[in-house]
Structure formats: structure tokens, C-alpha cells
Amino acid sequence: MVFDIECFDGSEVAAGLVTRFRHKLIQRTPLFERLFACWRSGQEARTALTVPAHRPVLQALDSVGTDRPPPRVDLSGASDDGFSGPCLRLVHCLPVTSRYGPALLVLATHAPDLTGVAPGADTAEHEANLMRYEALLAATPQVVCRVTQQGEVFTLVGRAGDVGDGLRDPGRSVRSWEARIHPADRVRFDQEWADAARNVVPLDTVVRAQRVTTTVSYRHVRVQAVPLLCKGAVSEWIGSVADAEEQWRLRTRDRLLERAAGAASARDLPEAYAAVAGAVVPDLTDAFLVFQLRHAEQTQSEDEALYATRPQTTTARGVPQPPPVGGDFALGSLAKEAIDTRQTRLVVFPPGEPPRDQVSTPTADWMVQANATSLVLIPIVIDERTVALVAGASCLGNPPLGESEVSVLEEILRTFQDPLRRSLELQSIRNTALVLQRSFLITPPHVDGGQVAAVYRPTSTTAEIGGDWYDATVLPDGALALSIGDIVGHDLEAATEMTKASSMLRALAYTHDHAGPAHTLGQLDQVMQGVSSVALVTAAHAVLRPRSHDRSWDVMLSNAGHPPPLLVPAAAPAHYLYGPQPADPPLCVASWIERHDWHHTLHPGDTLVLYTDGLVETPGADISDGLTQLASRATDLRRQRLSLSRLVTKLLARVGGAGDDIAIIAFQASNDF
16 A cells, blocks of 8 residues: 555645655655754755754654554654744654655644643644544555545545455545445445534444446445544544455344344244345345245146245335245246256346346346346255255345345355254155145035035144144945044144044944944044044034935034034024033043034035134134124125135135134035935
8 A cells, every 4th residue: 555645735734754764754744844844855864853852753763663553752842942833742653655665654743822822721632633643544454535624535545446356446525435335325324424523523334335346346344534623623534444344244144143043943944034034134135035946846847947936025125025926936047057056146237127038037027126236046955955045136226236245145044054954854744744634634525415615724833734624424325424623733743643533533434324423423532542642632523414305404413522513504694503412522531421412404505514713713812702703704605695615715714814723614405406
């Protein structure tokens, strides 16, 4: 870095430049010339500074470069012998590099004119100015600048290109310097500078400054500036600019890792990704999208395209939401390249002009709408397999993502590799359990004289694992057996026990078709207590037999601690069916409990609905309220003359964010037997 003494012209601090050895005066400012009138350019210090008052200055020059800190001498008590003009107060010497080679910088400040002022008047302002200069210069920053009250910027040490891997030359005005600062940092920088000026305190901040590159890119720099006072007012600033890329990266990484700590304890992948997304938007990226990959063997397509689902999307304020994607969302060539190579890919493009040949059409359309300027794709690789793809984008015309932002994002994702691995493994287990569970949720059979419809929705908080089931079986004598049940728990064990219970109930109903529902549930209770460790099972079982003479159906029911069946008559309000005594206890709570049957008649057009408690239970609310609302909803839907499948779907839609699994199975007696 080359020191330029001319930038001290007009400053409140005098500056002189001397050679490293023999201390020959090379350059001096007008103020330095007035203070050291006897020291002419080209003259060595020992020749010019010969009077006793000069001796401390000579000693300071000789000691530069030793193990001692840069010397500073106080000449406030010296006489005017050998000096011209106001009395010197402080002199400071430090090594610099000049256009002439190694040199020493001599800084000096003078005491004010104390004529007519009482002895001992405070001159701390001048000492503070010099101390501020020396603190910044002695720290050997990459660039030192002086900013005048009129907004002119003079580079004292170095040049903009010396910072990091080169900053674009901002020119000599404050406005041009601010124009080189990242748009997202300008408002904050202006506010911090204004606060420092108002309170007359140093400014110390990190901002992004434009680099010398063919495309618009930025690098983090640390800006320090201190105000210099003259008669109690800020007359100018002396500031330094130094590379802060690594400092920013480490601080940002630690801060965002702390913010994303929730990913380590996430219960599923969407929750893990959401924790990371909440940490990096908008600090690193304006949009954060996650694509879980579905490779060709997982899709119905025979082409070689890669497909994905999108479990997480997070955008900054003002950024439009990406469009929803279906189960077979094909990724573009850039994503395929990132997946195949397992390497991050970053593309930068003009605002709102994404490379359509490299991304999918929906993605390109969204980036146009979002006025995006860059896209980064980071593959998530676990066990040598790319399982997901993280996409980040700069939007709203903001400058594109830089290498530092991408590096921090990569590091955060690597840090949570193990939690993501655990979430993926858990997701795999849950998917297996869901396949197993749904394999036992039969397709409703065709029934003469009526129709059956069913629907199932797993709880959103446990990634589709639960213990709810429904079943419909045509018995050997032509009767229809309907059942619904709920095993306590929301895990793989609950789903496994559910398959046992539903299978055994079907077998017992089929082989004991004339014994009645109570007998069947009693047999299931004994078997479950003998072969299962489940703590509690609620179930409702019904056998429906047609009556050909009046097109009605005889319904025999038994309830083991389950919510009451709902009857939706063809021309009357919906209501619940109860037996002559309260519902029997659930299964697996006690041995040899006597269970009971009761009968009801379904007339043409009537609908019997069996459901699990997730349909009527809401945390913090009484279940009776949920039962009342369900009956009212069913009555309203019956008036709309919906098909049975639409009816059960609409009943399910009444529940918002389900906190429990929900299963519904319904039978409707036909009007034309």
C-alpha cells in the first residue's frame, strides 16, 4: 500500500514524510511547513533539527522500527525555540510505504492560540484528533481515507483495489462511495454514519462493497471512521477500509447456525428444512426452496427426467410465492447437473431474465415474476446419494448471490447433515408404515341396495403414521360388516398393531358372521390381550342386513369406547346412535368384559357414518362441541344432495390442521333397491 501525504492538505493535523534512514524530508504539508519552519525539503533531520527543543523528535525518528510501539512525544511544554507559529503539542512517527520507497510519516498537532486564555486551558481536542489518526494508521489497514466536510474523499493509504480481491474504484465523493455499497446495506450504513456524526463517536461497521468483476458482485469490508473536531464541531473524518470477508463469514455462520438450531430436533423433514429456511431468509437469500427427489424408479414416467416434490418454500417480504408443484414435477438441466455431480451450481443473470434452457418452465416463469437475478442449487447428499436439492434465489432486482453467501449456506446445510439424515431415515420408516397402513384400508366393496365410501387422512404433525383404520367386508350370507377403530399412538408400532387388529377383526367377523358384533369384538379383545402389547383400542363394529320387503336395512351395532355412530336420515336432522346402555369399555383394558349389541333400522336414503375421534376432537375444546358441529355439518351437506363419496370428503374438509388421524367410513341405503 502506498501512502499519499498530499491528502493531508487542509487537515487539522500536520504531516511530513521522511526517508527511513537518515530521515531526509521528502514531502510536507503547508501546516507541517509552518510548524517546522527550519526543516526544508531534502534536508536531513539532524541537520535541520539542532536546537534542544528538537531532540525528542530526533529520538522518536530513531526509534521507529524497533520493538517498541510507534513513538509519540509531547512537546506541549517546549519553548518556541526552533519552532515557528503556534506551539507544538504532540508528534507521532510511524513507518509507511511511499512512492519513494520505505518512509516514515511524522504527524504533528499544535496547541491552539491561547492568547488571553487562562493558563491550563483544555487542549484535549487536538490531542484526540492526533490519537485518532495514529490509531487508524498504526493498525495498517488496507485503505485509509480522509473525508472532508464538503463530502470529498481523499485516499491517504492504499487504493480501493487493495481491499480483498479488489474493489471497484468509487471515486472521490461520498455519494460515489455509497453507490458502491450493496443496496441492501445502504440504508443501514447511512443511519449508522448519521448516528456517529450526531453523537460524535467512531463508526465501525461491515458492509458489502462492489468488486472489480465483469458481473456485479460484492465483498464484505469493515469500515471504520472517526470524527475530527475543530472548535467543538466535526470538521472532517478519517476512516479505514479493510477486507472483512472471513470475519463476516464466521460471524454470520455462527449467528445463523444458532438461529437454525431447531433443525437438530425436528420431527420430520419439512420441520427441519423450515428451521434452516427461517435462519437464512432474508439474510443470505430472498427465496429458499427444497425439492425432495423422486428418481425415475419412483415415478410412473418412463423418461429419464428427474422428478421432485417441494416440502418447503420460504420467501422474503415482497417476493411472490412459487407456484405449487404436483407429484411429478420435472427438474431442469441445471438441477440434474447439480444432482449428478453432487456439486453446487450458481447462475447469475440480468434481472427477470433466467436461463430458460437450464430450469423448468414453472421455475423460469416464477423467477421472471420475482425479478430474480441469481439462482443457486445445492444438492443434499447422504450415503453417496443425492436425496434433496436446496435452491436459493436473489429476487426483486437485488444484487445476485455472491460466493460468500453461497459458502455460508453450504456450511449451514453441512452442519445439519446428520439431523437431516435422521429425518430422512425417519421419513423412510414412516413411508413404509404408511404403505403398510394403507394396504389394509380397503377399497369399499360393491353392495347391492346401497353404497359404501371411505376416506382417511393422517395427522399432518406425524408425517402420515397413525393407528386409525376402517374396514368393510361382505359376509358369507350377504350381510355387510363395517368397522372402524383407533389404536393409541402415532408411530410405527401403532401402525403395525393397527394392521393386526383390523386383520383379526375381519377374520373373526367373516367366520362368526351370525354371532353378532358384540361377540366379534369380545373375541378380538381376548386375542389382542394375548398377542399384543397395545394399551388401548377403541372400535365400533356393525353388521348390516337388507330387508327386501321394505328396502330398509337392519343394523346391529356394538361400540367399544368409540365415538357414537352418526345417522344422517334422508329427510331429518342428523343425530347420533346410542344403545340402551352406555358404550362398552375399549379393548385391551380388562379381561372378559361383557359386550352388548343394539339394533337400528336404516331406511332408503339414510346414511350411517362411522368415524374416528380426530374428526370431532379439537385441543382445548369439549368433544361435545365437536359432535354438535359434525351433526350440523352433516345435516347441511345432506340437503345439498351430494353423492356419498362427496359427503364424506366434505365432512373431512371441515377439519383444518388435523392434530390426529381421521378415518371415516359410511354406508347409504339405496332408494331403488
